[in-house]
Each structure stands twice: as structure tokens, then as C-alpha cells.
Amino acid sequence: MSQIGSFALLLALALSAYSFVGGAFALALPGGGSERLGETARRAGIAVFGVVFLAAVVLVVSAFHDDFSIAYILHHSNRDLPIPYKFATLWSGQEGSLLFWSLLLATYGLVLRLRHKTDARLFAYASVIIAAVQIFFLLLLNFAAHPFALVQGTIPEDGNGLNPLLQYPEMVIHPPMLYLGYVGFTIPFAFALAALVMRYPGEKWIHITRRWTMVTWGFLTCGIFLGAHWAYSVLGWGGYWGWDPVENASLLPWLTGTAFLHSVMMQEKRGMLKVWNMWLIFATFLLSIFGTFLTRSGVVSSVHAFAQSSIGDWFVVFMALTVATCVFFFVKNRSHLRSEHKLESLASRESSFLFNNLLLLLACFTVLWGTLFPILSEWVQGTKVTVGAPFFNKVMVPVTLLLLILTAIGPLLAWRKTSFESMKRNFLWPAVGALAVGLGMMIFGVRPWVDLSYFYALMAAMLASLVVFTVISEFVRGGRVISRHTRQGLLPAMMTLYHRNTRRYGGYIVHLGIAMVIIGVLGSAFNRDVEKEMGFGDKMTIGPYTLVCQSYTQDDNANYSNEWAIINVFKGDQQITTMYPERRFYKASQQPQTIPRIYPTVKQDFFLLKDLYVVYEGRNEDTGRPIIKAHLNPMVPWIWMGWLIMIFGTITALIPNAAPARVTVPAQAQPAAVGAGD
């Protein structure tokens, strides 16, 4: 089996090399022969998918067959590993995840090459660039991180097993989503570089790229939130985001990708920011690669990182080559990227996008800076400092608040210029609503002067509700206009409005989701937790809830042995649920793992949802008594609801617009002097 896999990887490398060289020659050489050469290069690119897919299948089948002669399978699987996790073995280690990267890139490449008729020449350029990126990953797989490397000496009877942290259903979807996001940014990058290399006329490449970028951004968003949800559900510390370097690495391309999705509108509509957009997408791709490098090189310590290895040097060389290529073609063809219009007013949609980009890039810089500062400090002062959550929270919260202001104001500004009167008219009611929310929070006991975190929570709640109200007002205002003209009801009119510009209104739905996420995050200012040794019948109180320990029980299966606590939860005298926090001990890896239980208080709190989060931490070594830790986390469910709304918004923004309405006008007796419009 391993020979088939190894051969498939070599063949994929050869095919990618052919797709790159053949494709490049076909584009460089004039004449009819180059067309045929280009077609063979395209087909070679398509074949890469088949061969890399074969290699991935071989690795998965080896995991299912417990082929421990392959070192990767030995280190990341075991005989009693449940079937879904055997499948997840593919991306749970260094070599396998690189193969998975390569497979996803080949899949994106396949789709791109099959759709080449959209614009044959632009797609041919993009195909060559994708082949170049594919060569890098296949070189890594063949010569630096071979997934089919064989075990030397005696082959053990059983494998070391999968990391217990990864044995959770979400882990079967989280990495693929994240990788689909990371890898997907190669496609807009390829189109952008292709457009620059060939001095592509017009903005069509932007239209093509936008859709790819949105899909990729959607996957990355999914990946990030699934990761956060996994951390919340598995790691057992009661939080969902710890500003770990690897978490940060996923945020970097997301931030620049978000900036690109906004600024690209200026290029489409006004022919502005061409250079900026080009570099923004280059940066996004490079940050995706950088994130992969951070996870794998061992330059930063992280709970997520793969084993330290030498492949970091490969990534450094690849990133340097990519930057050099981008700079070369930019310098060569920069005259092609001249702006077509000028900015007419500060109070305009254009300037709001400029400031939005500034803040998103500042957020990106801050995350990158905080992630790399320990390395810098070690280099400068010889000691490694820690840059953890307190730093990021302190710096990122003000930036997020400023971004929220722009998210609220931006949609109300018109292109070119907005009058003060129109701003006042559009902004009045959302602002009144936001102030009412702030006042309501203060009445219900949020005192911003008591603690800085309360102040931030109040500001974030007000600004997030401002976003929500502006989005609603935009829908209602547009819906009313259509309703007046078409005599539809308001709701159908709002649907018509959405169908006429799915991208704009889908985008507003995404803003709505982001506002909900931020409302959820601000709830952390009011988190509470209690820890106690609990024997049978012992009680623990957290907020309005009383936890009573009913019993403890144990179980055992081939993969792990476990111990549960049975905890009855009361609110007043009424029992509302029973929770079963668990602690497992995985046999193959000899590692313990806590599985917290989470109870969202939907029935009790409805709007101001809380999570009652209970962890069975194990037994006190001295007393032998079990330790239970309970967290009461307000508003966390809003984060997951906001995420779903963001994804819904992204999908709705991808739906094509309805055809513009055609109005029939009776023929005029006299012909018009200038051509009449449709």
C-alpha cells in the first residue's frame, strides 16, 4: 500500500511540474502549437487531482487496515480508534495534513481548470500559478514530510493512538473547514497575480475572484468558529478563544480577507484601490501560508502545534519566492493599476471602506505582532516573554469597538458623497435604539465606572445594537420604497429588495451575525466560576443555580475508560436538568481528557441566554474526593447563533441577483435625440 501512495505522490509532482512548465511555455510562446501545449498542461493539472486523491485514499485505507508499518499511521492511530477518527487520521498529523492541503488545492485547481471557458487565458495563467503552489506542497510531501515513510525495525502490534483532544466529533469537520479556508485563498491569489502578469483589462477578474474569496472566507469563518466551539466543548477551561498562536494564525488571513471583500467593492464600482486590493490578496495568501508555517515549524509554542520539524525552512523559502514574484510583477506592470476616479468627500462610502481597511489591517498587525513578540523579545533581550490573553484583550477591544462604529455607519453612507441631512435622517432612529439599549443595561446593573471590562461591555452592546438597528432600518427603508412602487406588502418587498442585490443585503446579514457574536463575547465580562470537592449529596451554588452531586459512575471500552459525575441542577426548588461531566483516560496514548457538559439556559433566560458549564476535573490526590468546577457564562450561545447567521449571510450573498425589472414604454412619435435607456 505504501508504495502506491509514494508513487502517487511522485507522479503528482511530475504532473504538477508539467502543468507549470508546459502552461508557462504555452502562455509565453505565440502560435497554434502553444494552444495544444496549454491544453495538455491544463489536463495534467486536472490529473494531479486524481493522483493526489489516490494518495489520500491510500493513507486513509492504511489507517482503516491498521497498517502500522507506515510510521504516520503508527503515530496517529490505533486498532480501537472509532471509525470516524480513523478517517480524521488523514489531517491529524504533520505529514497527513500536508497531504490534505495538497488534496484540497488539487480540488480547487480541478474546479478552476474545468471552468476554464469563462476566460481561457486568465484561467490558464491562474492554473500555472496554482501548479507552482502545488509543486511546493508536493516537494514537501516527497522530500521533507513523507506520509508513507516506513517504520524501521520491528513493527509494533498497536499504534500510539490519536491525540485525545482530537477525538471529538467537531474535530472531524473543523480542520477540513479551516484548510478549505486557508487553501482557498490560493485561488483569488492566483487570479490576482495572473491579472497583474497579463495586464488583464477591466475588472472581470475581480468579479471572478470575489465569488471564490467569499466561498473561501465562509469556509475559514466556519473553521474558526468550529475551532472555538471545539475549544469550548473539549478543553474544559470554560472559554472559547485563548489567543493561542495557532488560533491567531487562522485569524490573520480572515482579517485581511475581510478587508479585501470590502475594499474590492471600491475597485468594482469606482475603479479605485487597484494596487491596494492586489496587495491585500497577496498578503492574505501569504498569511495563510504563514499560518501553516507557524503551526508546523515550532517557532512558537502552542497547544495546537504539530511536532517541531525542519519544514519551517521550506516555508520560509517558499514565502520569500512568493514575495519576490509578486514584487517583480508589481514593479513591472504597476502602470496597469492606475486609479480611475478620485475621492470626492470624507463622508462617503469610499472613505468608510478606507477606514474599515485600516482598522482590519491594524487588527491583523496587532495579532501578528503579539504572536511574534515573544520571538522578538528573545532575540533582543535574551528572554522570552509571554504575550497572552491580557495583552490581546486590552489592545483588540478598542479596535473592535472602532470597527463596530464603522460597521454601523458604513452602510448608511452613499457612494461619492453623503449630505449631513441624509446622515441625520438615516442615523437618528438606530442611534436612539442603541442609546436605549445602553440605558437599559445601566438600569439592570451594568455600571461602566466600576470596571473597565464593564465599560467595554456596555460600549460593545450599544454599538452592536447600533449595527443591528442600522441593518434593520436599511431593510425597512429599501422595502418601503419597493412596496410603494409595486404595492407589495413590506415583507415581500424586503425579499424583492434582497433579490435585487443579494450581495449587499447578504453582507448586511453577515454584519448582523458579527454584531451578535460581539454581544456574545461581551458577556464574558460577567462570567462566574466556582470549584469545589463534591461527594455524594454535596451542593454547590453558582448564580441562581444549585448543583447537587447525585452519584459517580464508571465505564470502560476498548478505546478509553471513563468516570462520570451525575449532577442534578436546581433553580430554586425546581430541578431543571441533570448533567454528566466526564473524565476519560485513553488507553493507547495514556492521556486523560475532560469532557465538560454544557447546559444553555434557554427555557430559563430566553433572551439573556447563559451556559451552565460543568467540568469533572478528577479527584484530589490527597483526599480522593472528586473536584467539580462550574462556570456560568452569559451570552455565549449568542456567539454560535451569530456564527450561523454569518454563514447564512455569506450563502445568501453568493446567490446571483434577480434579473433587473424591465419596464415597457410606449413608442414615441418623435425619436429621442440621444439613445434611450432600458
Place this chain on the structure above:
Amino acid sequence: MLRVFKGNSRRALQLGLLSIGLIALLGAGDDSARFNDLGHKMMCVCGCSQILLECNHVGCSYSDRMRGELMAAINNGDNDTGIMQAFMQKYGTAVIAAPTNSGFNRVAWIMPYLMLAFGITLVVLIVRAWRNRPLVLPAGTPTPVSGVELDHFREQARQETEV
């Protein structure tokens, strides 16, 4: 009348100051709040990369001991700076969860704000440059456009005015 008002306001001021002082003293005496605050400013050094009070490894030989030491230091009446210094001396600089505001570490805090200032300046300069950019107008009397050029204008108008 004025004197009465003045006397009352002085008393109110004194009362206010006294209350603030009392609240401050009460705050200073709130050991569990200090424990929570300081415990969230430190890392567990067992290698889990978690905040000290969030390390949930039962039997973690570091976090339990460190929490005990923190509580003991608070009970001893040590001030926050002293406690942080003592932990840094014992466990190294990596025990503090965020860079200190001294020496080279200050750069970590300054840089994002410096970049914000730089970015705002840059955007303002760009906006000013763009606003002052002269529009290139064709010389002579404008002539009606038609054909491809008209289509281009119509497309541009559609893009800029779509709902």
C-alpha cells in the same frame, strides 16, 4: 443661605471622599478579587500555555502550587507589584501573561497604537491627495457619446446607483 449651602456642600464633599476612601479600602481588602485578578495575569508554567486560574489539569504540579503561593502572598499583605516580581524571580519572565510596561517590553504595547496613528495619518493624506487630484476633462465642446462609450457610461451608472 449661601453659607448654609456652602457648609452642606463641604459636608457632602467630605462624606463623598470618606465613602470613596472606604470603598477603596474595602476593595483593597477583597482578597478573592485580588486573587482572581492576579491569577488571570499569570500563566501556568507546566507548558499548557493557559492562564494560571484557567489551567484545568488536575494534579498539575505547577498550577496548584502556584495558586497556593499566590494566595499565601495575598494573605501576607504583599502588594500586587511585589507579588508579580516574586513570581517572575521564581518562575521566569514567561510567568507574566502580558509584557510588562518597562524596558523593551514597552514596545509591545506602544507598537499597535503607533501603527494606528501612522495608519490614520496615511489614510488622511491619501484622502487629501485624492480629493485634490484634478479631473482630466477633455478640451473643447463636449459631444454626445454613443455606441461602446455610451454602454460603458451606462454600465458605470448602473454600478454606482444600484439599489
